[in-house]
Amino acid sequence: MTSLFEEITPEASGDVPTRKITISINGEQRSANVEPRLLLAHLIRQGFKLTGTHTGCDTTNCGACTVLLDGEPVKSCTMLAVQANGHEVTTVEGLAGPSELHPIQEGFKDEHGLQCGFCTPGMMLTAKALLDRNPDPTEEDVRWALAGNLCRCTGYQNIVKAVLWAGDKLRGEADGGEES
Amino acid sequence: MYPPRFRYEAPQTIDEAIQLLSEGGGDAKILAGGQSLIPLLKLRFASPPLLVDINEIPGLDHLDFAADGSIRIGALCRHAALERSEELRVRQPTMAAAAGLVADPIVRNRGTFVGSLCHADPQGDWAAVMVALGGSLVAQGPNGRRSIPVKDLVHGPFQNALTHNEIGVEATVPAPQGTPLGGYLKLERRIGDFATVAVAASVDIEGGAVSRAGIGLVAVGSKTMDASDAAASLVGGPLTPESISSAADLAAEVAKPRSDHRGSADYKKHIVRTFVTRILTRVSSSLEKAA
Ligand SMILES: Cc1cc2nc3c(=O)[nH]c(=O)nc-3n(C[C@H](O)[C@H](O)[C@H](O)COP(=O)(O)OP(=O)(O)OC[C@H]3O[C@@H](n4cnc5c(N)ncnc54)[C@H](O)[C@@H]3O)c2cc1C
Numbered sequence: 331m332t333s334l335f336e337e338i339t340p341e342a343s344g345d346v347p348t349r350k351i352t353i354s355i356n357g358e359q360r361s362a363n364v365e366p367r368l369l370l371a372h373l374i375r376q377g378f379k380l381t382g383t384h385t386g387c388d389t390t391n392c393g394a395c396t397v398l399l400d401g402e403p404v405k406s407c408t409m410l411a412v413q414a415n416g417h418e419v420t421t422v423e424g425l426a427g428p429s430e431l432h433p434i435q436e437g438f439k440d441e442h443g444l445q446c447g448f449c450t451p452g453m454m455l456t457a458k459a460l461l462d463r464n465p466d467p468t469e470e471d472v473r474w475a476l477a478g479n480l481c482r483c484t485g486y487q488n489i490v491k492a493v494l495w496a497g498d499k500l501r502g503e504a505d506g507g508e509e510s
Numbered sequence: 511m512y513p514p515r516f517r518y519e520a521p522q523t524i525d526e527a528i529q530l531l532s533e534g535g536g537d538a539k540i541l542a543g544g545q546s547l548i549p550l551l552k553l554r555f556a557s558p559p560l561l562v563d564i565n566e567i568p569g570l571d572h573l574d575f576a577a578d579g580s581i582r583i584g585a586l587c588r589h590a591a592l593e594r595s596e597e598l599r600v601r602q603p604t605m606a607a608a609a610g611l612v613a614d615p616i617v618r619n620r621g622t623f624v625g626s627l628c629h630a631d632p633q634g635d636w637a638a639v640m641v642a643l644g645g646s647l648v649a650q651g652p653n654g655r656r657s658i659p660v661k662d663l664v665h666g667p668f669q670n671a672l673t674h675n676e677i678g679v680e681a682t683v684p685a686p687q688g689t690p691l692g693g694y695l696k697l698e699r700r701i702g703d704f705a706t707v708a709v710a711a712s713v714d715i716e717g718g719a720v721s722r723a724g725i726g727l728v729a730v731g732s733k734t735m736d737a738s739d740a741a742a743s744l745v746g747g748p749l750t751p752e753s754i755s756s757a758a759d760l761a762a763e764v765a766k767p768r769s770d771h772r773g774s775a776d777y778k779k780h781i782v783r784t785f786v787t788r789i790l791t792r793v794s795s796s797l798e799k800a801a
Contacts, residue, residue, distance in 0.1 A: 390548075405620075410518070410541075
């Protein structure tokens, strides 16, 4: 029997009906046999061992489990893993290149956009979708886009600055948020 | 939290989906955006043996504007698509005003307009907008399609008028009778929270007078409230401070809120009156400016 807490093996086990799904996760095709009730967040964490995706409230409120599904932020605790079959998922592990941080990660580092870091992966992925759609957002745009991601440490101020910093950097203006 | 076990099917056509729902005999559930259903499954408030996921059915994500001003919203049109539609802002300002106030931006990427109507939450935003616009849900079942006015769709909290093997395939907003104006105001404790109170008020204006009006109220009763008398009182004349104030009073009379952690019943009635006044006053001053 598949325990939801245990490793999710690529081969079906026991008597529980499973489905074979294939997901492109951070550009890599991965397959798994999963129970339909398995949540995407658990496939990512327990199945694919990508523990950068956090589960916080588990009630669709906090956004810590946010991943990108075909480029759009979704709360992975509120989607079935089977529903991601054939789709592209990006997790925080997919942000950095082989040797350098993604500008959004740099921004969070430079502007102190995190304290405990629990909400950070979700924040950064939501920020990525925003900057992909709107490369030059206003502070108001950033606040609006991040409204579904809760942070209990920072008071959001530095998170907003970090995203604006990353926007500047990605547009090739200054090195990040230096007054330009 | 893990949902209970269920059989999962993701049909490719509406007919197959209806077939599956018929087989399920009342125990099957449709899965659309999942932003209400999956939390309910996780909390074990629902444990349907069969989930029919409609997300794989092509051709259901439309948001179509007809030349006459009527609008069709497909079952897989997400809240976010409505929020981002420039055309919606021009064609139907009451809907556009609500689009960015439903849940939070991430939930809006998955949650659907039609799913929200079917979910029949007295605190849901879209049903009130549709009541104000005189909109309908188009349901398809084994015997074909029928159109159900949204004001008759909701029977009570989380109860809709669909039979077990009907699917809401799209929602329709009728053509306006003049220039469509209006707005949506929502009082919420924080973004992503359900409404403490919200009001949708829509007026079509022709030759300086109100040709059609609708007012829907959120979270002030066991279902979405239709302040039809308040709306009817506006029709036939121009929007004046007097007509606005009497419509606001009539709307507050329809509201049957309960005191809870979000506020007292009196406070909520007061908000209904204030929001109706505010929306209609804004409309009236935009008309004055345009004149
Ligand atoms: C944190 C959070 C905050 C929220 N805040 C708000 C808010 O402020 N205002 C608001 O209005 N909503 C809010 N919601 C709910 C959200 O808008 C949902 O998207 C919506 O209620 C349901 O749409 P869905 O597509 O997600 O439906 P699902 O969750 O997939 O389904 C909901 C119900 O409707 C039925 N159903 C769905 N589609 C159809 C169909 N086509 N035909 C027949 N039956 C169908 C399902 O069987 C199920 O019973 C919130 C949700 C969350 C998680």
